[in-house]
Amino acid sequence: MNPLIVASRGKGAWNATKRAGTIVRRYGPTSKRMERSLTRYVQVLVNHEVQATFPFTASALERNRSVVQRLAVHHVEFAVHGYHHVDHKALSAEEQAAHLTKAAELFTTRGVNPTGFRSPYLRWNDHTIAAIEQAGFEYDSSEAIAWDVVDKHATERYERVLDFYGARSAADTPCVPRRAGNLIRIPYCLPDDEALADRLDFEDLGQRDRVWIEILSETHRRGELFTLGLHPERFGQLEQALVETLRAAKDLVPTVWIARLDEIARWWKARTESTITVDEPSPGVFKIRIDGPDGVTPLTRNIERIASEPPGGADRRARDVELLVSSPVRPFVGVSHRSPKAVPTFLREQGYIVEEVEHGRAHGSFIDRPQFDASHERDLLAELERHESPLVWLGRWPNGAQSALSITGDIDALTLWDYIGRFKRG
Ligand SMILES: [Zn+2]
Known part of the structure; x- marks a missing residue:
């Protein structure tokens, strides 16, 4: 410029x-x-x-x-x-x-x-x-x-x-x-x-x-x-x-990732290409496997983790790329079929684990937005952050950096x- x-x-x-x-x-x-x-x-x-x-x-x-x-x-x-x-x-x-x-x-x-x-x-x-x-x-x-x-x-x-x-x-x-x-x-x-x-x-x-x-x-x-x-x-x-x-x-605190633009571009591409596999080995138990770049960080909210680690707070950071959690609802974001494709696309890019569903009965967080364009993005994120329901998602930045x-x-x-x-x- x-x-x-x-x-x-x-x-x-x-x-x-x-x-x-x-x-x-x-x-x-x-x-x-x-x-x-x-x-x-x-x-x-x-x-x-x-x-x-x-x-x-x-x-x-x-x-x-x-x-x-x-x-x-x-x-x-x-x-x-x-x-x-x-x-x-x-x-x-x-x-x-x-x-x-x-x-x-x-x-x-x-x-x-x-x-x-x-x-x-x-x-x-x-x-x-x-x-x-x-x-x-x-x-x-x-x-x-x-x-x-x-x-x-x-x-x-x-x-x-x-x-x-x-x-x-x-x-x-x-x-x-x-x-x-x-x-x-x-x-x-x-x-x-x-x-x-x-x-x-x-x-x-x-x-x-x-x-x-x-x-x-x-x-x-x-x-x-x-x-x-x-x-x-x-x-x-x-x-x-x-x-x-x-x-x-x-x-x-939490940390700020200070990086060059080329590093940010590569991270964003790799993180958004992560593959997430979810299994439910028994009712209310979810095994989440994340195949992503080094530094990919799953985050959890109000969720019980089945592991030998000491319990953390409501928004604690998970450390593995394979999580076993217990939750009374599916700890992902359900998005209604009648929401336009831009909704799941945007949410996945932000790190949310999205499941496109008919209704929201199985999900703690359910989004139903028949009308959606770029001007609604911030409002949509705020809606998800307001929910108290159990949730697992990927941090936007590597190694748990906050911004x-x-x-x-x-x-x-x-x-x-x-x-x-x-x-x-x-
Ligand atoms: Zn110039």
Whole structure:
């Protein structure tokens, strides 16, 4: 994403020279400053034992191969941020396919094997998604979700950019990855660095620097994902906010899984492809076998486990991938036949063990929703969480982590030449 264009862009074409001049004033004319910022960014991540994802335009990579090689030793992930930093919605399907294929090829020839993509300006359409799949990427991280944590500080500038990004509200959209065919779609969270620094009004910097901690705590409470966006060029401004967020994430219990986007995509794919087999060897006794990736964690609620382990609380964590439990009802989610397919699909992706049934008499949790679309997702999850009935399901994140955090920093350009090149083509 390029914060500068978004910040200053009108509906029509912009003046390349003038905009490039703005960048010179704001960021300095040499690549040294940007490189120093990026190096410092990675150093702070290394100090906190965190790995991050840096979406990079292919054209900037072409000119800055040594930077990539230098950072690769720190296990940084480089994703593709377009061939050039352009609005993909303004490109035809064929142009998008050509840009993405060419970008993937260039990364590969430069020794980087990219598995993910983030659209410049978070702007995408169905052709973008088709082009991403066609170019062989495993994930896309272009879909924006806005957290409602800045009400008091909101401005028209912020509302405008939410609209420009096509951001959805976390109030009704669970902030978790989604399967879309072979692709995993990983949301990008707002406010990001650009919104915090330029679009929202704060009385003091302390207030601003606490916003990410609020998102972290919301995602932790709901078991979701916080994809934090901090462009390297703004690292100096928001270093403190990042450090405090990382510290807070490490202190949270149950744990927060801090991972790169490629790790999150692979986990989500593998976890949602887990096979679950249920037997009822005797009435009220259920044997649940989970064949999934390392780290897959069954969770239980209000259930008696037939095992030699000491008893736990109402929401305790199970440790095996084979469980033997005793329950007066089937401890899974029954979904009525008249609910559309989107209901069981969504619930299975969230880790629930779903059985499609005629009626709910055998199940502690029964969902009957003839009307269902994306706007009902959060409400559906809340309904299941309200139930007190015995339940076994799979945790969304590995090894019993409660939520996930991913640090990402789009590199639109590294040198002044990259910036100018980007605007000329934009
Ligand atoms: Zn960008």
